Amino acid sequence: MKRLDIQILLYFSSNDLVKLLKSIEVLEKTKLLTYFHFVDQSEDTKEFTKVKDIIEQSKKNIGESIKITLNKQPNYGFGKGHNEVYRKNKDSYGDSFIILNPDSIIHHNLIDNIVKYLEQLKDVNWGLLELAQFPSEHPKYFNPQTLETNWISGAGTVINSKAFENIGMFDENIFMYGEDVDLSMRMRMNKYKILHLPNAQFTHLTKDTDVSEESDFTRINKQAAELYLRYKLSTDKDVERYINLIGKDDPHRKEILKKFQEMKKTLKKRTYFRRFIDKNQDYTNFRWVM
Amino acid sequence: MKGKWTVVLRTQGKGLELELNNALNSLIAQTYENLLVLLMIHSNNEKIIEKTLSFIKPFQKMLNIKPIVLRDKQGNRSYPLNAALKNLDCEYLSFLDDDDIYYPNMGSTLIKALEDNDKTFALGRSIDVIERLETNIAGEEYLYTVSKAKRPYQEFSKPLLLLENFIPFNTFILKTSLLDGVKFNEDMTYLEDWDFLKQLILKEEFSFIQLDVPISEYRRRNDITDTFNEDNYEKWLKSRETTDNRLKDKETVIRIGDLKHIKSFYENEFEKQRAGIEIIRNNPGYRIWDKAINNRILKNTVVKLVRKVRGLLHK
Numbered sequence: 001m002k003r004l005d006i007q008i009l010l011y012f013s014s015n016d017l018v019k020l021l022k023s024i025e026v027l028e029k030t031k032l033l034t035y036f037h038f039v040d041q042s043e044d045t046k047e048f049t050k051v052k053d054i055i056e057q058s059k060k061n062i063g064e065s066i067k068i069t070l071n072k073q074p075n076y077g078f079g080k081g082h083n084e085v086y087r088k089n090k091d092s093y094g095d096s097f098i099i100l101n102p103d104s105i106i107h108h109n110l111i112d113n114i115v116k117y118l119e120q121l122k123d124v125n126w127g128l129l130e131l132a133q134f135p136s137e138h139p140k141y142f143n144p145q146t147l148e149t150n151w152i153s154g155a156g157t158v159i160n161s162k163a164f165e166n167i168g169m170f171d172e173n174i175f176m177y178g179e180d181v182d183l184s185m186r187m188r189m190n191k192y193k194i195l196h197l198p199n200a201q202f203t204h205l206t207k208d209t210d211v212s213e214e215s216d217f218t219r220i221n222k223q224a225a226e227l228y229l230r231y232k233l234s235t236d237k238d239v240e241r242y243i244n245l246i247g248k249d250d251p252h253r254k255e256i257l258k259k260f261q262e263m264k265k266t267l268k269k270r271t272y273f274r275r276f277i278d279k280n281q282d283y284t285n286f287r288w289v290m
Numbered sequence: 291m292k293g294k295w296t297v298v299l300r301t302q303g304k305g306l307e308l309e310l311n312n313a314l315n316s317l318i319a320q321t322y323e324n325l326l327v328l329l330m331i332h333s334n335n336e337k338i339i340e341k342t343l344s345f346i347k348p349f350q351k352m353l354n355i356k357p358i359v360l361r362d363k364q365g366n367r368s369y370p371l372n373a374a375l376k377n378l379d380c381e382y383l384s385f386l387d388d389d390d391i392y393y394p395n396m397g398s399t400l401i402k403a404l405e406d407n408d409k410t411f412a413l414g415r416s417i418d419v420i421e422r423l424e425t426n427i428a429g430e431e432y433l434y435t436v437s438k439a440k441r442p443y444q445e446f447s448k449p450l451l452l453l454e455n456f457i458p459f460n461t462f463i464l465k466t467s468l469l470d471g472v473k474f475n476e477d478m479t480y481l482e483d484w485d486f487l488k489q490l491i492l493k494e495e496f497s498f499i500q501l502d503v504p505i506s507e508y509r510r511r512n513d514i515t516d517t518f519n520e521d522n523y524e525k526w527l528k529s530r531e532t533t534d535n536r537l538k539d540k541e542t543v544i545r546i547g548d549l550k551h552i553k554s555f556y557e558n559e560f561e562k563q564r565a566g567i568e569i570i571r572n573n574p575g576y577r578i579w580d581k582a583i584n585n586r587i588l589k590n591t592v593v594k595l596v597r598k599v600r601g602l603l604h605k
Binding site for chain 1: 312315316318319321348349351352391392393394424425426427428430432433434435438507
């Protein structure tokens with residue numbers, strides 16, 4: 001492995017970029033060339049210029065082992081956005097690449113820790129390696145010894161390029177939220193391992209840690225995705241059960257169901273995955289409740 | 291430019307990768323910008339000192355860290371804190387141990403609360419985290435989060451703080467103007483933070499603002515690194531006596547409303563203990579022991595052990 005590629009989608013993220021770029025500037029010399037592919041999806045000229053200025057300024061302080069590119073594309077959402085960046089650049093990628101959120105700070109030893117894991121796992125049939133989020137660890141199950149987990153968070157993950165293509169990449173029917181769960185389930189259905197890497201930490205400055213403070217956009221998209229995933233990977237009974245969980249008086253009920261119907265329409269094939277909703281392996285089985 | 295905030299970070303340089311690493315990363319993530327970290331390295335082991343100074347180098351590229359090495363008075367928890375107080379040049383102050391972390395909003399939330407409300411002491415809420423040491427497939431050690439829960443909300447009450455410490459050391463920021471004549475008691479092995487807080491609240495300039503916002507994690511390990519055990523319980527009692535004596539000749543006004551907080555605090559503590567005893571009692575192992583003791587089947591050592599466990603539970 002000679003290079004590492006990191007895809008970062010931006011959407012009015014200029015304020016988040018300052019700390020992220022500072023953390024890139026101080027990255028220790030790594031064993032491999034690291035490419036950061038920033039792609040702005042804001043569709044806003046002013047925002048793009050702002051991002052460009054910040055990145056150009058930062059480039060002056062960045063060492064030779066790190067390369068940064070900035071491009072723009074329409075607002076495809078999360079999954080399709082990353083698929084597009086991957087399609088454009090994959091010929092120059094190594095065996096794997098990373099997707100990372102812009103509201104992140106890269107810890108100085110992150111790249112080296114990832115490299116260590118990749119060397120250790122070279123004989124393992126892995127599909128996704130989840131980076132550990134700090135300070136709020138993603139509250140879900142992983143096996144403390146084998147590090148196997150049921151699904152990964154798309155906020156920071158190493159993706160095996162071959163596995164990614166084999167399973168058909170991100171589902172482009174999902175605009176945002178849930179696409180990481182869907183990708184994880186399809187990886188598992190295809191016998192690829194999904195692992196959590198506790199020593200490969202990055203800071204994720206999450207804004208939506210408190211569910212009660214979620215924006216309407218987040219809630220609608222998350223719940224529509226929940227329904228869609230049940231429809232795609234589970235049974236009608238599960239879909240029904242989840243619809244019943246959304247209160248009849250819920251002000252967003254209509255919009256959630258409408259969004260779900262739209263996503264459903266473009267789905268080509270339903271595939272039942274027995275372990276999608278499993279008492280112990282359920283992806284919603286959190287380790288602690290706050 | 292906002293007022294300077296100093297975080298006093300106490301370390302013995304023992305858990306660099308697993309602990310100090312997280313504490314420093316949590317400070318890098320702070321959204322408050324005018325921040326200085328006074329890193330009090332308390333060790334007389336030159337190798338550890340050298341290793342710690344080298345370890346913090348990459349962090350110093352992102353964070354304003356001033357390391358201070360203290361070789362004297364090993365094991366005295368107050369000594370590095372007093373040394374830090376002598377080195378202050380800031381408006382706001384807070385404390386952090388190397389095994390705990392702040393959330394990114396710690397400084398911005400509490401300092402804004404101090405400024406907006408013209409108070410001298412701001413208090414937030416902590417998250418209790420229990421961790422255990424694990425080894426991953428790459429053979430490297432890491433800390434696995436066993437449990438995580440919001441610390442029960444305790445409304446601030448001066449009289450209650452005189453009786454019990456309900457404020458974790460990493461949940462408050464104070465104005466340094468409040469520090470005149472205040473220092474940590476170097477005769478105490480434990481509870482030095484509580485003793486410090488008592489001095490603060492007895493000052494006339496003390497005024498507080500409390501926010502029900504999680505701003506830090508109080509992390510504990512369920513292994514031998516947890517320093518509080520039966521062996522040092524005696525030392526703990528002695529420290530408790532020292533700090534209680536601070537109030538011997540003092541007078542303070544307690545309002546009727548304050549008694550409500552004291553009553554509810556002790557009621558909650560009692561409930562917690564009772565729940566703990568019930569959990570132990572329901573444990574099959576405990577039931578076997580219990581039965582064995584009553585039937586006098588097992589040897590004295592086991593009987594003694596069970597009695598000890600019961601004794602601890604009832605303390």
